[in-house]
Amino acid sequence: MNTPASPAIGAHRAAATPIVIVGHVDHGKSTLIGRLLHDTGSLQEGKLAQIVESSRKRGLHIEWSFLLDSLQIERDQGVTVDSTRIPFHLGGREYVIVDAPGHRQFLRNMITGAADAEAAVLVVDAQEGAQEQTRRHAMLLRLIGIRHVIVLLNKSDLLGFDEARIAQAEADVRALLGRLEIAVEAVIPASARDGDNIAARSEKAPWYEGPTLTEALAQVPPPGSRAALPFRMPVQDVYRFDDVRYVAGRVERGAVRTGDRIVIGAQGQVATVVEISRWHAPESTVAGAGESVALRLEPDLVPDRGDLLFPADDAAAAPERAARIRTRLFWLRSEPLRVGESFTLRLSTAEHDVTVASIDAVVDLDTLMLNPGDSVPADGFAEVTLAAAHAVLFDPFQPGLSDGRGVLVDRFQRIVAGAPLIGAAALPDGARAIHPTASRIDAHARAKARGHRAAVFWLTGLPGSGKSTLARRAEEDLAAGGSAVTVLDGDTLRAGLCSDLGFSPEERRENIRRAAHVAKILAESGQAVIVALVSPLRADREMARQIVGESFHEIFVDTPLATCEARDPKGLYAAAKAGKIPEFTGVSAPYEAPDAPALVLADGDAAALAERLAAFIRREVAL
Amino acid sequence: MISHSEPRVMPESHVMDDLDQLEAQSVFILREAYRKLRPLALLWSLGKDSNVMVWLARKAFMGRLPFPVMHVDTGKKFPEMYAFRTEYAKKWNLDLMLGDCPPVEEIDPSLPPAARSAARKTAGLAKLIETHRLRGVIAGIRRDEQATRAKERVFSPRGAGHRWDVRNQPPEFWDQYATPYEDGMHVRVHPLLAWREIDIWRYIERENIPLVDLYFAKNGKRYRSLGDSDITFPVESNAATVAEVIAELETSKTSERAGRAMDHEAEDAFERLRVAGYL
Numbered sequence: 001m002n003t004p005a006s007p008a009i010g011a012h013r014a015a016a017t018p019i020v021i022v023g024h025v026d027h028g029k030s031t032l033i034g035r036l037l038h039d040t041g042s043l044q045e046g047k048l049a050q051i052v053e054s055s056r057k058r059g060l061h062i063e064w065s066f067l068l069d070s071l072q073i074e075r076d077q078g079v080t081v082d083s084t085r086i087p088f089h090l091g092g093r094e095y096v097i098v099d100a101p102g103h104r105q106f107l108r109n110m111i112t113g114a115a116d117a118e119a120a121v122l123v124v125d126a127q128e129g130a131q132e133q134t135r136r137h138a139m140l141l142r143l144i145g146i147r148h149v150i151v152l153l154n155k156s157d158l159l160g161f162d163e164a165r166i167a168q169a170e171a172d173v174r175a176l177l178g179r180l181e182i183a184v185e186a187v188i189p190a191s192a193r194d195g196d197n198i199a200a201r202s203e204k205a206p207w208y209e210g211p212t213l214t215e216a217l218a219q220v221p222p223p224g225s226r227a228a229l230p231f232r233m234p235v236q237d238v239y240r241f242d243d244v245r246y247v248a249g250r251v252e253r254g255a256v257r258t259g260d261r262i263v264i265g266a267q268g269q270v271a272t273v274v275e276i277s278r279w280h281a282p283e284s285t286v287a288g289a290g291e292s293v294a295l296r297l298e299p300d301l302v303p304d305r306g307d308l309l310f311p312a313d314d315a316a317a318a319p320e321r322a323a324r325i326r327t328r329l330f331w332l333r334s335e336p337l338r339v340g341e342s343f344t345l346r347l348s349t350a351e352h353d354v355t356v357a358s359i360d361a362v363v364d365l366d367t368l369m370l371n372p373g374d375s376v377p378a379d380g381f382a383e384v385t386l387a388a389a390h391a392v393l394f395d396p397f398q399p400g401l402s403d404g405r406g407v408l409v410d411r412f413q414r415i416v417a418g419a420p421l422i423g424a425a426a427l428p429d430g431a432r433a434i435h436p437t438a439s440r441i442d443a444h445a446r447a448k449a450r451g452h453r454a455a456v457f458w459l460t461g462l463p464g465s466g467k468s469t470l471a472r473r474a475e476e477d478l479a480a481g482g483s484a485v486t487v488l489d490g491d492t493l494r495a496g497l498c499s500d501l502g503f504s505p506e507e508r509r510e511n512i513r514r515a516a517h518v519a520k521i522l523a524e525s526g527q528a529v530i531v532a533l534v535s536p537l538r539a540d541r542e543m544a545r546q547i548v549g550e551s552f553h554e555i556f557v558d559t560p561l562a563t564c565e566a567r568d569p570k571g572l573y574a575a576a577k578a579g580k581i582p583e584f585t586g587v588s589a590p591y592e593a594p595d596a597p598a599l600v601l602a603d604g605d606a607a608a609l610a611e612r613l614a615a616f617i618r619r620e621v622a623l
Numbered sequence: 624m625i626s627h628s629e630p631r632v633m634p635e636s637h638v639m640d641d642l643d644q645l646e647a648q649s650v651f652i653l654r655e656a657y658r659k660l661r662p663l664a665l666l667w668s669l670g671k672d673s674n675v676m677v678w679l680a681r682k683a684f685m686g687r688l689p690f691p692v693m694h695v696d697t698g699k700k701f702p703e704m705y706a707f708r709t710e711y712a713k714k715w716n717l718d719l720m721l722g723d724c725p726p727v728e729e730i731d732p733s734l735p736p737a738a739r740s741a742a743r744k745t746a747g748l749a750k751l752i753e754t755h756r757l758r759g760v761i762a763g764i765r766r767d768e769q770a771t772r773a774k775e776r777v778f779s780p781r782g783a784g785h786r787w788d789v790r791n792q793p794p795e796f797w798d799q800y801a802t803p804y805e806d807g808m809h810v811r812v813h814p815l816l817a818w819r820e821i822d823i824w825r826y827i828e829r830e831n832i833p834l835v836d837l838y839f840a841k842n843g844k845r846y847r848s849l850g851d852s853d854i855t856f857p858v859e860s861n862a863a864t865v866a867e868v869i870a871e872l873e874t875s876k877t878s879e880r881a882g883r884a885m886d887h888e889a890e891d892a893f894e895r896l897r898v899a900g901y902l
Contacts, residue, residue, distance in 0.1 A: 015644040045876045082792060084773045085766050087819050094641070096817075108794035112776070115796030144796075236651070237658045241685050248683075250651050279686040280678075280830065282637075290639050292650035294685065305658065332794055346799050405797045413804045415794045538806040592806070595756060 014222060016087065016094035020114040022141070023123030024133040025102035028154040032123055032192035032213075033086070033099050034064025039199035040214065042088055043067075064192075082106065083113025091218055102133050107379050108332050111140060111418065119148035119185075119220040121213070122177075126153040126169045126189065130176050135365055139381055142180045143330055143420060145399030149182050150216045156189040157196065161205040179368050186216045224400055226289035229253040230317035231262070232395065232403060233309040234348035238302055239294070246277055246294035247303055252348065252403045253395075255288040256295070256309075265307030266321065266391050271297040306350030308393045319393045322424035324357060327406060328397075329376070329384045333416040337376040337384075343408040343416065345386060347394060354408075357387040357425075385425045396423045411513070411543055446526035452483055452621040454523040456516075456548045457613075459532045459601075460541060460594060461557030462586045463572055464564035466606060467532035470557060473610035475530060478617060485617075486522050488515055489532040503583055509540050516544035523551055528621050530613075536591040553620060555613070556594045558602035561586050642826050646679065649814040651798065652777055653683040653761070656812040657690065659802045660759025664720065666748070666902070667692040669704045670849045671834055672763035672815055675823055677715060678832050679814060680761075691718040695747040698724070699851040707835045722751035731899075737854040738892045745900045749785050752809055761812045762902050767819045768879055771894045778802070779811040785900035811902075820879050821872045828865045839863045848879055856882040 021029045034051070037043050047067065055063040088095045100113040114120065120141050124134055141149060151173050159165040170187045177184050188197050189205050190213065196202035199214045211219065231254035239246045256262070260273045275296040276287050287293040295309075303309070311317045331337050337356065345354040362373030363381040376382040386406075397404035397420035406419035447453040459467040468489045478485045493515055494501065501507040512535050519529045535541050545552045564586065565573045576584035583589040599616050601609045639647070656663055665680060665688065667673045680688050694708060712719040724747030730739050752760060766773040776792055778800035793801040802810065815823070827834065837846045844857035845868075858881060862868040893901075 012638065013641045015639075015641045043876070044878045046878065046881075082774045082789065084770070085817075086773065087767055109792065112792075112795050236654050239684065239689075241687065241689075246685060248654055250647065277685060279682050279684075281682070284637065286637075288637065288639070290644060290647055292647040292654070292683070348798070402797075407797060407799045409799075413802050415796075415799060415801065418796065539804065542804065542806075 014094070016096045017119070017220060017222065018085075018096045018098055018117045019119050019121060019217060019220070020098040020100055020117035020146070021121045021123060022100050022110065022114060022137040023102055023154075024125070024128075024131040024137075025104075027102065027123045027125040027128070027131075027134070028192045029102060029123050030065030030067070030099055032121070032152065032154065032198070033097055034067040035192045035195055035198050036097070036213065037067065037086070037088065038064070039195055040088070040090060082109045085113070090214055093218070095217065100137075102137075104133055104136070104379060107136070108415075110137065111144070111330070111332070114140065114146070115144050115418075117146055118223055119150065119217075120146045121150045121152055121217075122173075123152045123154050123192075124169075124173055126156045126166060127158045129169060129172050132365065135176065135368065136379065138177055138180055138182060139363065139365070139368070140330060142182055143328055143381065144418070145397065145420070147183075147399050148185050148220050149177065150185050150213070151177070151187040152192075152213060153187060153189045154192050157191040157194060157204070161189060161196075161202070163205075163207045166205075176368075185219065186210050188213055188216065226253050226401060227255055229289075229401075230314070231256050231260070231309070231311050232319070233293075233295075234350060234403075235265075235303045235305055235307045235309065236349045237305055244296065245300055245302065247297060247309075248292075248294045249309070249349070250292045251287050251289050253289050253401070254311075255286055256293075258285040261312035262297075262309045263312045263318070264301060264303045264309060266393050267307075269301055270312045271299060271301050274298045306348070308348075308350070310393075319395050320424055321391050321393050323388045323391050324425040325386050325388070325392060325394065325406075326360070326422040326425045327384050327386055327419035328422055329382050329408075329417050329419045331376045331378065331380050331382065331417050333410075334378045336378065336380075337382075337417070339374065343410060345388065345392075345419070346407045346409055347392070347405075347421070348403060350392075351409075352388045352390065352392050354386040354388045356384055358385045359383075360385060383422075384419070386419070394421050397421050411546065413546070443524070443526075447623060450484055450526045452528065452623060453551075454526045454528060455551040455553060455617075455620050456519045456523050456529045456531060457553050457555055457617055457620075458519075458535070458541065458544060458548075459530065459555045459557050460535045460597075461559060462561060462564045462591055463534055463584070464567045464569055465557045465559035466567075466601075466609070467534075467557045469606055470601060470610045470613050471530040471532040473606065474614040474617060477610065477614040478528060481618070483618075483621070484527045485530065486527050487530045487532065488519060488522075490534060493518075493533075505537070505583075508536075509543070512540045512544055513547065516547040519544075520548050523548065528617055530617070534585050534591070536585045536589065538592045538594070541594070553598040554594050554596075555599045555601065555616075556597035557609075558593070558600050642822065642829060645818055645822055646682065646826070648817065649676075649679045650683040652800075652812065652814040653680050655798075655800060656759050656761060656778075656810075656814075657684070659800070660810055660812070661690075662755055662757050663690045663759035663761070664751075664755065664757055665690060665692045665761040666763070667694050667708075667717070667719075668763065668849075669694065669700065669708055669835060670763075671827065671838060672765065672818075672823055674711075674832055674834060675818075675826055676761065676763045676815060677717070678830060681715070688715075688717060691720045693720045693722060693751055695722045695724065695744050695751060697743055697747070697851050699853055701835070701837060701849070701852050703835050703837055704849065707833075711833065720751070720755075722747045722754075734895065735892055738896055740851060740854055741901065742896060742899065744902075745785075745896065748902075749900060752785065757809055759810050759812055761814060763815045764813055764902050765815050765818050765820070765823075769893055771897050772816075775813055775816060776801070777813050777816055779813065781809050781811060781900065783807050785809070787898050787900065789894075789898060821869065824865060824869045824872060828869060834865075838868065840867075847882060858882055 051066045054066045084099045088097045098113040100110040166189045190197040197212045232252045233249045236249040277294040342355045345352045360383040361370035395404045404421045408417035471487045475487045498511045501511050522529045575581050576587040585591050724743040730742045764772050776795045840860045840863045845860040846857050862871040
């Protein structure tokens with residue numbers, strides 16, 4: 001066992017090529033995969049017997065799809081729900097076959113399976129021809145940038161492998177894919193059930209001279225190299241271990257070498273790479289596309305997660321920079337998308353707040369035409385312009401590359417859309433357009449001018465716990481010391497900005513969302529912001545934290561319920577107990593205490609607590 | 624056990640091979656988990672896959688693990704595994720947390736016997752997650768091990784009761800992973816999902832990662848997968864070194880989990896275990 005590892009010279013093994021199988025429900029995707037694995041001898045021992053047994057139990061002859069449809073619901077209902085990936089070996093090359101569901105309801109699972117595929121097999125029932133999901137999947141293949149598409153005309157036995165009828169079916173599919181500008185590698189008349197033209201040439205179609213499916217798969221070229229492009233690395237995280245700072249990330253394009261001068265993100269600071277650190281790996285002064293590395297920089301700057309690193313001394317090698325970006329979007333939420341909605345745009349490791357500034361065109365799936373529209377339906381496709389609050393650095397999406405691939409995330413951190421970036425959008429003429437503008441003053445410059453940093457201090461606690469009182473006293477104290485400080489308290493907000501809101505859980509959440517956004521704006525102007533809001537639910541406070549970002553500090557004003565009731569400064573507890581106020585926190589609605597507040601204010605008189613609060617804030621905003 | 628070796632020497636311009644790519648992707652996933660999910664812990668089952676996972680975490684964080692490793696101990700592991708745990712927790716400087724499991728009598732009696740025994744681990748894991756209020760749990764499952772694991776996400780959110788909602792998994796593409804929002808949720812992180820059994824062994828060979836001896840043949844038998852000693856059985860094999868195991872796997876067509884009794888009791892036994900929170 002002590003034999004040292006000594007890989008043979010030239011034993012380079014390429015990574016597996018992912019191939020996704022897509023198409024309309026019931027056109028035979030899972031059957032195809034079962035047949036493919038069986039005919040190429042890729043099944044594990046006993047697997048065939050298992051499938052025969054599962055099929056027999058359900059009164060079926062032999063159901064190949066059971067190979068991949070492993071979930072009970074999938075077998076009982078005969079439908080693939082979620083994607084499966086299976087390794088597959090063919091002629092000395094490794095593949096991963098991805099079985100994607102064809103049912104519209106599971107489109108998000110289809111994308112999950114298909115998104116990183118190198119090639120796709122589009123399965124089309126030769127008799128039925130292209131159906132709704134055939135078109136939808138073809139559209140997605142184009143949007144996610146799959147470059148190699150093989151069409152399998154399945155169930156060709158139903159057409160008796162008749163040359164003329166198959167030629168017609170082929171012409172129809174080619175016309176459809178042609179309109180989507182998808183180049184087709186091959187159109188193969190086949191029967192997955194019987195194995196015709198899958199791994200072996202069928203005798204039933206002697207006229208067919210094109211490749212079998214396995215021959216077509218063997219012809220898919222390996223992924224192209226990204227090494228020759230200008231260097232890009234989005235910062236994933238920054239670590240400090242044993243007093244050494246590491247800037248961690250994955251190289252997405254090009255290569256970086258020690259000694260290279262690089263620009264850090266939109267702020268544009270420049271640093272030199274002094275070391276490419278790896279653990280238990282060969283020393284190397286270069287890292288290329290695809291490698292996860294950690295850089296040491298000189299000067300020892302601290303980039304933020306999401307900052308894009310790129311070459312400093314070649315203007316032609318810089319990424320695009322824009323606050324309005326055109327995207328080609330696929331929409332995954334069940335409710336339609338409308339202009340004015342806000343999301344987080346995730347782009348590699350970066351996150352940007354964006355608003356849908358305009359819906360420029362919506363795809364009609366029946367005609368595949370781009371039409372004007374003011375909303376994008378569920379599972380729909382559209383060209384959409386996003387407006388960000390700040391300039392975004394990006395590279396437009398290109399098939400085969402890993403960047404320029406945006407994803408929209410809602411405030412519950414759910415992925416609701418894929419948004420490949422097309423390029424910077426020209427400004428529209430109208431004043432109606434939503435156009436958040438980026439400030440030209442950065443946070444650091446503001447802090448320097450003010451003499452302190454900005455942050456948000458979120459006070460949560462029962463009604464009557466003393467949040468507003470403590471906030472106001474601390475405000476006075478800090479202002480007297482020359483700090484820029486603002487208090488946002490619940491009653492003040494509800495008197496104005498939030499006067500349209502009541503106290504249902506949804507309206508409370510909206511109240512908190514607005515408060516968090518206002519707090520964020522104030523903090524961006526350089527202020528210390530104290531928010532005093534009951535904010536009883538952890539999930540809502542978590543949302544506020546997400547909105548505000550890293551400068552968010554949760555502070556728990558931990559006054560016992562009995563004390564609050566006894567104080568009852570606004571007479572609310574009495575009214576709630578008398579049933580006059582429904583859903584009153586602490587009486588008839590829950591209060592969830594924070595798990596790990598940055599500060600707890602308990603046990604003390606108001607003056608002492610306010611002093612502690614002010615001291616805490618002073619410490620946190622100190623330069 | 625295998626001793627440490629010096630890192631390999633490689634030419635400067637380096638074309639990534641399959642193991643390099645798997646490693647880079649796993650490192651990316653581990654760094655995402657560490658950034659997005661705290662408190663975070665890594666499940667160390669003492670088996671080959673979780674040793675590879677610890678190794679990859681050391682790759683991600685410059686030789687150290689900035690979060691604890693947890694061993695959910697059924698109390699029924701092989702003695703060799705406990706000896707290994709003691710030795711490498713120290714050598715690798717791991718912050719080791721142990722979790723115990725309830726007796727089998729407290730487990731759902733409608734499960735088949737071996738699955739019922741395996742479900743003890745689920746209960747032990749649930750307790751650890753709750754005690755430490757974990758938001759992220761890193762686990763070493765792979766897609767090629769078992770058909771329901773093939774349907775998993777890299778970041779797999781678990782709601783209240785830790786249930787795996789197989790019918791409603793979030794979309795996951797372009798390296799964008801779901802992060803939990805609601806209280807009481809956690810995410811199972813699966814950095815080895817794309818690895819195959821043979822990749823694991825080739826990586827063990829390349830990196831010289833130490834393993835429990837039970838994986839290597841004695842008297843014509845070896846363990847291919849390690850679980851509780853009473854429901855795990857050795858397979859016929861003469862592979863006594865890492866290289867011999869790799870050679871064996873290159874021709875083998877039997878399933879890795881053939882020796883794990885709980886997988887074979889009923890068609891849906893494993894899915895039921897997983898939905899309830901098993902790995």
